[in-house]
Amino acid sequence: MKDKVALVNIEGPILHAKQTVDEIKEYVKDKSIKAIVLRVDSPGGGVVPSQEIYEEVRKAATQKKVVVSMGSVAASGGYYISAPANKIIANPGTITGSIGVIMEVPNIKGLMDKIGVKTEVIKSGRHKDIASVFRGIGKEEREIIQGVMDDVHEQFIKAVSDGRKIPVENVKKIADGRIFSGRQALKVGLVDELGDLEYAIKTAAKIAGIKGEPEVVTKKEKSTLLELLNGRISESVSKVVPKIELKYMYMP
Numbered sequence: 535m536k537d538k539v540a541l542v543n544i545e546g547p548i549l550h551a552k553q554t555v556d557e558i559k560e561y562v563k564d565k566s567i568k569a570i571v572l573r574v575d576s577p578g579g580g581v582v583p584s585q586e587i588y589e590e591v592r593k594a595a596t597q598k599k600v601v602v603s604m605g606s607v608a609a610s611g612g613y614y615i616s617a618p619a620n621k622i623i624a625n626p627g628t629i630t631g632s633i634g635v636i637m638e639v640p641n642i643k644g645l646m647d648k649i650g651v652k653t654e655v656i657k658s659g660r661h662k663d664i665a666s667v668f669r670g671i672g673k674e675e676r677e678i679i680q681g682v683m684d685d686v687h688e689q690f691i692k693a694v695s696d697g698r699k700i701p702v703e704n705v706k707k708i709a710d711g712r713i714f715s716g717r718q719a720l721k722v723g724l725v726d727e728l729g730d731l732e733y734a735i736k737t738a739a740k741i742a743g744i745k746g747e748p749e750v751v752t753k754k755e756k757s758t759l760l761e762l763l764n765g766r767i768s769e770s771v772s773k774v775v776p777k778i779e780l781k782y783m784y785m786p
Contacts, residue, residue, distance in 0.1 A: 536566075536748075537566065537568045537739075537742075537744045537745075537749070538564075538566050538567050538568065538748060538749045538750070539567070539568065539570070539571060539735055539738050539739050539742070539744070539748045539750050539751070540561040540564075540569070540570045540571070540750075540751050540752065541570075541571050541735070541750055541751070541752040542554065542557050542561070542570060542571070542572050542573065542752070542753075543573045543575075543752065544572060544573065544574045544576055544587075544612075544615065545573075545575045545576060545605075546575075546576060547576065547577065547578070547579040547783070548576055548578055548579030548580060548583050548584050548587065548611045548615070548782075549579055549583060550583055551582075551583035551584075551586035551587050551590075554587050554590070555586060555587060555590045557753060558570065558590045558591065558594050561598075562593075562597055562598060567598065567751070568598065568599070568739070568742040568743070568748075569599040569600070569601065569738035569739060569741070569742035569744070570594060570599070570600045570601070570738070571600075571601050571602075571603055571731075571734050571735050571738050572591065572600065572601070572602045572615075572619065573603045573605060573731060573734075574602055574603070574604055574605065574608040574612050574615065574616055575604075575605030575608065575612075576607065576608060576609075576611065576612035577607050577609050577610060577611075577612055577632075577783055577784040577785070578609060578610030578611025578612045578613070578614065578632070578781065578782045578783040579611050579781060580611070580780075580781060581611075581635070581686055581780045581781060581782050583611075584611035584615055584782045585614075585689075585693075587615040588614055588615050588617065588693060588697070591615060591616075591618045591619060592618035595618055595619055595620050598742070599620050599621075599738055599741050599742040600618075600619045600621075600738075601619060601620060601621045601622075601623060601735075601737055601738040601741070602619040602621070602622045602623065602734070603623050603729075603730070603731045603734035603735075604616065604622065604623065604628040604630060604716065604725070605731075606625075606627075606628065606629065607628070607629045607630075608624065608628060608629075608630045609629055609630050609632035609713060609784035610632040610633070610634065610781075610782045610783045610784040611781070611782035611783055612630070612784070613630050613631060613632065613633065613694075613724070614690060614693060614694070614782050616697075617693055617694050617696075617697030617698055618693075618696070618697035620741065621726045621727070621737065621741065622724070622725040622726050622727075623725065623726065623727045623729045623733065623734045624716030624720070624725040624727075624729075625716050625729070625730060626715065626716045626717045627715060627716060627717075628715065628716035629713050629714075629715065629784070630713065630714055630715075630716065630719050630724060630725070631708065631712055631713045631714040631724060632711055632712070632713050632783075632784035633690055633691065633694060633705070633708065633709040633710075633711065634687060634709065634711035634782075635683050635686045635687045635690065635780055635781065635782060636711075636780075636781050637665075637679065637683060637781065639665045639667065639671060640667045641667060641671075642667050642668065643668060643669050643670060646668060661675065661678065664678065664679070682780070683780070686780055687709070690709065690782060691705045691709050694709070694724075698723065698724070700723055704723075708722055708724075713784065716728055735748070735750060
């Protein structure tokens with residue numbers, strides 16, 4: 535049986551983790567798969583799905599060789615999920631980094647006042663409606679939210695430090711949300727090498743001890759018409775009514 539390299543594609547915003555996690559688990563169990571290449575082309579996304587994928591990549595890297603190939607963008611959550619891989623390979627022009635957390639809270643109070651609509655809030659605690667879109671954020675609320683943001687930011691820093699074996703203090707110096715090109719990322723230690731997807735596959739095969747040309751296996755994305763419609767509807771709704779959540783996301 536020919537040794538294989540599995541290719542896992544992670545494209546677009548990271549909204550959910552299950553599909554990617556299940557795919558990685560399947561390849562780890564498959565004895566014919568000697569290495570896994572993650573093709574990451576994502577600006578990041580939700581904090582929790584990014585953390586769940588990170589954890590699965592971390593576990594996979596202890597059992598098989600895991601190499602990340604960065605596409606056009608592998609920033610914020612896209613970098614987060616890449617950090618625990620055995621090796622990270624970026625293209626010279628890849629946009630990566632953006633180590634930080636963001637939370638957007640719309641304030642539609644002015645609009646509500648203009649059209650004469652009021653909301654009545656009944657709550658059990660004074661902070662139960664924290665970050666409500668129907669009013670501005672007060673000083674005390676801002677401090678609470680900032681405390682959460684700072685804690686989640688520290689989690690990001692630790693994840694990069696643990697995954698890349700870089701001292702926490704060194705990560706903190708570049709963890710201010712700034713982006714890097716692939717070439718700049720190489721200089722600061724966020725990636726290991728520069729190269730394209732083909733090079734990443736060959737590298738994965740080499741460090742996994744595969745001799746000759748490896749067979750590359752990947753899953754074709756399957757979506758029903760209903761799933762596609764649901765995805766588009768959800769995306770459209772989110773543009774009109776933004777979801778308030780913590781994000782590891784690069785948002786130019």
